Amino acid sequence: MSSFWSWFIIIITIANILACFWLIRWTAKPRPNEGAATDTTGHVWDEDLTEYNKPMPRWWLNLFYITIVFALVYLVLFPGLGNFDGVLGWSQVSAYEEEVQEARAEYSEVYEQYAQTPIPELAKNASAMATGQRIFANNCAVCHGSDARGATGFPNLADGAWLYGGSPDAIKQSILHGRKGVMPSFGAALGTRGVEEVAAYVYSLNGREAPRAFVEAGAAKYQQLCVSCHGQDGEGNTAIGAPDLTDDAWLYGGSLESIKNTLVNGRQGRMPAQQELLGEERVHVVSAYVYSLSAMEDGAQ
Ligand code: HEC
């Protein structure tokens, strides 16, 4: 704040307080009434209602004086008069920082303890999981859903099917460093008919019916173009996040239409790295939370 505005505020504030003081003194004095020798104000309402002309009661006036004293003491102690910081040195920023410091000291001990607990064990700690759930709700639910069951393009984290592996370590790596899935587009390489055939083959991989001629032609093309990433039998590859094509878990939907879409346009799923945002300790706790979701579901590791 420039010193002009600072003084502007100081002068207006002080002048207001002085004006209040004067106003109280002025109204406290009994006023000479207009002419008559009675002790009323001389105003008459409804023909015979008159009003006494008496000073305000002492206790009532004192309340006003107290507010003025309070204002003056407050303005000396706390910031309020322009650039003057108040003799206590209090500020919103320092108060906030103090609270943050206290909270840090309180939590860091807890987080330190969590950080030393292996994920499978931490996943059984109820209060750690309550913390993990809060971290998840604040940072992950926008993409993965508040129940962690995902949506199109955002993997379900509670179903036991994993793009990058469901071991405690793989989960933590996914969260710490993020992931980038790259499924190239094959529209040009396959042509319209080729897309129909390969899509039919992929569609049939988890046991669904598709036209036989298409499936056979598609299988041959799959062996040429897709095995390197999705594996001989479509089982996927967690090293590059290539999904298992034989199960019921679909990242982009399992309808013939969505499979064709994936083939024609490719897909680039991106999981943002959380190391910078959350810090290693929080990532550890939320990893245990994610781990607990599917470990509970199928009792597996
Ligand atoms: C370079 C490796 C690579 C090749 C080659 C590749 N894919 Fe993929 N594919 C991926 C990755 C990685 C994903 C996951 C993309 C993501 O995470 O966004 C994927 C996703 C898919 C999906 C979506 C699965 C789902 O759960 O929704 C289908 C279907 C698919 N690929 C089929 C194929 C077919 C058919 C071929 C051969 C024509 C093929 N892919 C070739 C790496 C590959």
Ligand code: HEC
């Ligand atoms: C901006 C959206 C977004 C946010 C925020 C996000 N994720 Fe993800 N996450 C993704 C996407 C997309 C993928 C899949 C990446 C791919 O297709 O290769 C993914 C993948 C993952 C995986 C790997 C899943 C597997 O099947 O291997 C884990 C674990 C995960 N996220 C956990 C989290 C956690 C925990 C948080 C919060 C700290 C989080 N994500 C925040 C979008 C997000």
